[in-house]
Amino acid sequence: MAAHAGELAVITGASTGIGYELAKIAAQDGYNLVICADEAEIEDAAHRLRQLGTTVEAVRADLGTEHGVSSLWDAIKDRRVDVLMANAGRGLGHGFLDQDFAAAKAVVDLNVTGTISLVHKIGRQMRDRNAGRILITGSITGFIPGAFQAVYNGTKAFLDSFSEALANELKDTKVTVTCLEPGPTETEFFRRANMLDTPVGQSNSKDDPTEVARAGYDAMQAGTRQVASGFMNKVQSVFAGIIPDAILAQMHRRMAEPKPGDQG
Template identity: 65%
Template structure:
């Protein structure tokens, strides 16, 4: 029997998700990694070695069928760490967005995340052990002008993670929220935000650094981690500065030029 712990990482083909999977593999976790694109196979090849098993699942977790497929792939195997990282963004003014695409963001970022955690979290609670990492965002602390749906989903995840952590505090299961700021990934290209100040900025965080801090926080069982000094400043002042001012600040970063 393989004695390695078992981790599930979503959104693991590139960016923060891939780097989280790399952290797990480095520490001896067998992996089930999932994404909605064929690059997940390339990610698996980069992660495999003679001591770590890596399984892949290409599925759109923004659909009930995709989430069900991942739960079926996990089956009855004990999950030691669930890293719920899959998510997408969407730029532009809300009324100018395609409504179906906006709903897709909610389905992936929120509906799929809580469905997966509901399934895996129950087995962790029954076993009395497990670690859950949820990728939220500092965006959840700001009204997201020109990114309204995405910021709203991250506000939900940030809040949800602390609530779930409290519910599980005496059950042997820890919940950690990773709250990155702008990070050098495919996020802004996929969200159609290349023509924004934030999307074109060269001052984004390194996904490997973001993932490492999130992974270490999960392993230590702490409640949450915000990566980067300015991101920490932003979250600190978010509760002090009026929402109307925060919304205007976000507009300057995210409005198409």
């Protein structure tokens, strides 16, 4: 019998990329799944995950809205959530003053407001029964002022800090909080963030989402508070605390500034 047969895992941003790989690992471990994303591909993901022999319920909802969070919460109903993997998020490239403000606000609404709203609901349930595991997808970029990705990096700085604070608040309980801090990963992120015209978007050295998800999942099961996937990302997180922010911002600019002549 699988290690977690019959237990329930809720995974957001699970249609593709890291979120899908997290859901796949959880399914292989025996969890029943409630998966959520704001796109039709979530149904395709659910179909593939059911082939692994577990129960999968797909919810299509925008977690950057109160209605979206409520829709997911309604789907969970009164079931016990053993694991929450809050992975939903979006990026936005190019200079802040050149961005549509509604799009920038949507990044904050999903990455920050939607995440903490869901964690608040499910976290209370976990605390009441003194059991549960929470994995929040932050980012290594949360340690770096994100020139030409300013709003996104700011939201990830919030999540990195929030995760550590919540873990401390729950340290005397059996509820654990882990923050996964990936670097650039080979997913749909850069296309959706309008960053295919940037050096980082065009790089061929991005991390494998399967390996990133495995690092996060294993750290969550071990109760580890933070995990930076990949050797270079671990090095980068260490040096981010040493190098002045102005230099970090310039370094980030070299990765994220659109190349002249390319189309955003």
